[in-house]
Amino acid sequence: MALLEVVDVSKTFPGVRALDGVSFTLKPGEVHALVGENGAGKSTLIKVLTGVYQPDGGELRYQDKPSQFGTPMDAQRAGISTIYQEVNLVPLMSVAQNLFLGREPRNRFGLIDRKRMDREARTILSDYGVSADVRRPLGTLALGAQQMVALARAVMIDAKVVIMDEPTSSLEPREVQTLFGVIRDLHARGIGIVYVSHRLDELYEICDAVTILRDGKLVHTGRLADLERIKLVSLMLGRDMAEVRREGATAFSGAATGDDQAPPVLRVRELNSRHKLHDVSFDVRPGEVVGLGGLLGAGRSETIKAVGGAYHLDSGDIEVDGKDLRKPTPVRAVRAGIAVQPEDRKAEGIVPGLSVRENIALAVLPRVSRGGLVSDAKIDAIVERFMTRLRIKASSPDQAVGDLSGGNQQKVLLARLLATDPKVLLLDEPTRGIDVGAKAEVQSLIDELAAEGLGVVLVSSDAEELVEGSDRVVVLRDGVVVGTLTGDEVTTEDLMSTIAKDTREH
Amino acid sequence: MTMGVVSDPPAIVAEDIRKADRNDRIVGVVQRQGALAVLIVVLLIAVAAFPNFRSLDNAATILVAAAPPMLIALGMTFVIITGGIDLSVGSLYVLGGVLAAWASQYGILAAFALPLAVCGAIGLANGLLIAYTRMAPFIVTLAALLGARGLMRAISSEGSNTYLVQNDAFRKLGNGSFLDIGYQVWLVAALVVIGMVVLARSRFGHSVYAVGGSEDAASLMGVPVRRTKVWVYVLSGLLAGLAGSINAAKLGSGVTVLGTGMELDAIAAVVIGGTLLTGGAGTIAGTIAGVLLLGVIQNLINQVGNVNSNWQQVISGAFLALVVVAQTYLVRLRRVT
Numbered sequence: 001m002a003l004l005e006v007v008d009v010s011k012t013f014p015g016v017r018a019l020d021g022v023s024f025t026l027k028p029g030e031v032h033a034l035v036g037e038n039g040a041g042k043s044t045l046i047k048v049l050t051g052v053y054q055p056d057g058g059e060l061r062y063q064d065k066p067s068q069f070g071t072p073m074d075a076q077r078a079g080i081s082t083i084y085q086e087v088n089l090v091p092l093m094s095v096a097q098n099l100f101l102g103r104e105p106r107n108r109f110g111l112i113d114r115k116r117m118d119r120e121a122r123t124i125l126s127d128y129g130v131s132a133d134v135r136r137p138l139g140t141l142a143l144g145a146q147q148m149v150a151l152a153r154a155v156m157i158d159a160k161v162v163i164m165d166e167p168t169s170s171l172e173p174r175e176v177q178t179l180f181g182v183i184r185d186l187h188a189r190g191i192g193i194v195y196v197s198h199r200l201d202e203l204y205e206i207c208d209a210v211t212i213l214r215d216g217k218l219v220h221t222g223r224l225a226d227l228e229r230i231k232l233v234s235l236m237l238g239r240d241m242a243e244v245r246r247e248g249a250t251a252f253s254g255a256a257t258g259d260d261q262a263p264p265v266l267r268v269r270e271l272n273s274r275h276k277l278h279d280v281s282f283d284v285r286p287g288e289v290v291g292l293g294g295l296l297g298a299g300r301s302e303t304i305k306a307v308g309g310a311y312h313l314d315s316g317d318i319e320v321d322g323k324d325l326r327k328p329t330p331v332r333a334v335r336a337g338i339a340v341q342p343e344d345r346k347a348e349g350i351v352p353g354l355s356v357r358e359n360i361a362l363a364v365l366p367r368v369s370r371g372g373l374v375s376d377a378k379i380d381a382i383v384e385r386f387m388t389r390l391r392i393k394a395s396s397p398d399q400a401v402g403d404l405s406g407g408n409q410q411k412v413l414l415a416r417l418l419a420t421d422p423k424v425l426l427l428d429e430p431t432r433g434i435d436v437g438a439k440a441e442v443q444s445l446i447d448e449l450a451a452e453g454l455g456v457v458l459v460s461s462d463a464e465e466l467v468e469g470s471d472r473v474v475v476l477r478d479g480v481v482v483g484t485l486t487g488d489e490v491t492t493e494d495l496m497s498t499i500a501k502d503t504r505e506h
Numbered sequence: 507m508t509m510g511v512v513s514d515p516p517a518i519v520a521e522d523i524r525k526a527d528r529n530d531r532i533v534g535v536v537q538r539q540g541a542l543a544v545l546i547v548v549l550l551i552a553v554a555a556f557p558n559f560r561s562l563d564n565a566a567t568i569l570v571a572a573a574p575p576m577l578i579a580l581g582m583t584f585v586i587i588t589g590g591i592d593l594s595v596g597s598l599y600v601l602g603g604v605l606a607a608w609a610s611q612y613g614i615l616a617a618f619a620l621p622l623a624v625c626g627a628i629g630l631a632n633g634l635l636i637a638y639t640r641m642a643p644f645i646v647t648l649a650a651l652l653g654a655r656g657l658m659r660a661i662s663s664e665g666s667n668t669y670l671v672q673n674d675a676f677r678k679l680g681n682g683s684f685l686d687i688g689y690q691v692w693l694v695a696a697l698v699v700i701g702m703v704v705l706a707r708s709r710f711g712h713s714v715y716a717v718g719g720s721e722d723a724a725s726l727m728g729v730p731v732r733r734t735k736v737w738v739y740v741l742s743g744l745l746a747g748l749a750g751s752i753n754a755a756k757l758g759s760g761v762t763v764l765g766t767g768m769e770l771d772a773i774a775a776v777v778i779g780g781t782l783l784t785g786g787a788g789t790i791a792g793t794i795a796g797v798l799l800l801g802v803i804q805n806l807i808n809q810v811g812n813v814n815s816n817w818q819q820v821i822s823g824a825f826l827a828l829v830v831v832a833q834t835y836l837v838r839l840r841r842v843t
């Protein structure tokens with residue numbers, strides 16, 4: 001018998017087929033891992049299961065009956081609870097109020113019985129390892145405790161299915177163990193759990209079954225214990241090893257460009273940030289492309305942002321050309337010669353409404369202005385130079401960047417970074433969401449830039465791109481450097497086996 | 507301590523949390539009771555410095571004068587806790603007064619029912635527009651402010667028609683007293699107590715806090731967000747209309763030149779009382795302290811006599827600025843973790 005099931009479900013958004021004939025079955029008492037890289041369709045599937053989206057095709061079945069949830073509330077009333085990655089409670093209200101909102105115990109006058117509510121809240125939360133004062137505003141609790149309150153609330157409403165979207169991303173190790181205790185308890189009570197996470201150790205510890213999605217399609221479903229880690233990773237990343245060897249298809253030349261003897265242009269030492277990064281260290285020499293490998297959430301983007309001064313660090317040193325960056329801020333990082341291409345170019349990079357010229361000029365304004373006045377001629381010269389050099393295809397420098405193709409938007413962003421004359425270039429997913437041709441162009445540009453002596457740090461979820469583009473790959477997992485691939489080891493097989501290595505076996 | 511060993515007991519209590527607990531309680535008390543503390547200080551100074559201030563008569567005068575602003579601020583407290591704002595209440599107040607004076611010829615019931623019906627309906631329109639079209643409360647209620655004032659001018663022919671209250675019973679309500687305190691003060695006190703119970707102890711009250719605290723989270727948690735929003739504006743409209751009605755009974759006519767800027771006084775009183783302008787937190791007890799504080803300052807300036815009464819607004823403004831700065835600081839303190 002299936003508790004919750006989708007059969008051959010599809011969902012299309014303008015331009016994207018987010019789910020393509022996916023089937024998924026959750027049995028009572030099962031802890032079912034749902035995995036896949038960015039854009040694989042996990043979140044869309046969850047949203048279909050919880051009534052946020054209506055599927056275009058296929059069927060949703062709940063307790064063996066065809067069902068339809070119009071809103072998240074409908075799904076919740078039917079017994080499907082969701083715990084989101086971001087805690088979705090009201091921070092200013094008390095812990096007890098959050099736990100009972102909408103279901104408060106009332107006395108015979110119809111008024112909320114606060115004493116009883118607080119008492120019951122204390123009892124319930126002690127099972128979740130939370131012993132804070134329940135009258136305090138929720139927002140004053142640590143994130144882990146807030147997550148536990150959310151979980152307690154989700155389970156309280158007679159849930160039959162609990163969907164957890166990366167529930168451990170803000171938890172400390174012992175809080176993870178508390179969570180697992182709760183999950184085992186739910187499992188024993190026959191509640192079905194959908195568990196989304198990228199932490200392989202966790203998946204193998206707590207999950208019975210696994211469903212792997214890639215590019216909106218179902219690639220595997222079955223018992224997790226029957227699936228080797230390496231196989232799981234290769235299914236997620238979609239790289240059949242034989243196929244990779246046969247095709248080897250990226251535009252990277254593959255030739256190493258770094259000089260082993262040169263002093264590093266970027267020295268990163270022991271970056272630490274609560275929950276996210278633990279003692280991350282690596283060097284980048286001039287002309288070298290260093291890849292950061294690992295699954296989503298391993299700490300790649302956090303590392304890039306931290307080096308760019310845009311991520312909070314508890315400790316760590318960053319040196320550019322031998323000079324310590326001391327308390328990195330974005331301004332200091334730029335001055336020191338660090339240029340960062342953020343992961344989400346729309347949200348953090350380009351200004352779509354401005355023209356190509358204006359976007360490039362943004363970065364160089366301090367250099368082309370005197371006494372607050374901007375020299376048009378100087379800007380024109382710089383814009384002209386980069387448009388030619390990066391082969392930016394725009395009708396004119398005055399075309400709005402928002403109207404360009406993804407590949408050309410990316411090049412405009414690169415131009416803006418290069419215009420600051422950086423020593424180190426940090427690229428987070430430089431080819432995401434751009435078409436094949438443009439991808440190849442961006443890849444060969446990266447090669448060229450490195451050849452000119454720039455130190456490059458490359459993050460890519462595309463294993464092939466990472467391996468072929470990098471001279472060295474530093475592999476991260478759960479915020480820890482678990483290995484560095486050099487020379488002949490820079491292959492997708494080695495990358496995957498390093499990612500999949502079971503740390504607990506040491 | 508971030509890297510606990512896996513086999514640690516599953517407890518999330520820690521020393522830093524206990525410390526945060528204590529800080530948080532102190533900050534919470536300051537935030538909630540700050541206005542009350544200031545009110546008490548101002549009262550003590552006033553009692554010491556102005557012999558006339560001490561009289562019971564004067565206390566009764568302050569309370570009677572504070573009755574209509576208190577009603578308006580009561581409604582405003584609900585609105586602001588949801589994260590909204592209601593600019594229409596000053597206009598509804600004067601409109602309610604004119605309607606009450608006119609309707610009093612048909613009896614005391616009509617003198618209350620008509621302003622409540624009209625102002626409640628305008629509040630309903632505000633609420634529906636804000637909740638269902640997601641227009642900004644500022645704009646919607648600004649439109650209602652202009653509209654209601656226009657309506658008042660139209661029915662009073664630019665203020666040239668003064669409606670006198672013909673009904674003696676209605677006038678007596680506005681001027682009589684029980685235990686030396688005006689009837690309207692008793693009425694307002696009763697409504698305030700009901701308001702406190704509703705806000706703190708009913709599901710509706712909790713919904714009001716939840717909507718202002720985080721609208722998205724509230725709707726995911728099953729709070730009827732839109733319904734809650736509609737009701738707070740209806741409530742605000744009703745209370746403004748009732749305030750107008752009470753004032754008409756006191757003055758014996760529907761005075762058309764009142765109420766300008768009253769919405770701003772109400773907002774000031776609510777914020778001084780510790781309610782966050784961004785929503786999600788606040789109490790009616792704080793609002794009472796805020797209203798009385800503004801009322802006492804006004805009264806003191808009248809006592810001094812030769813001081814231009816516009817200074818009252820300067821002082822209120824300064825208070826408001828001070829409170830907002832202090833609140834921002836306290837809220838930041840509170841986000842300890």
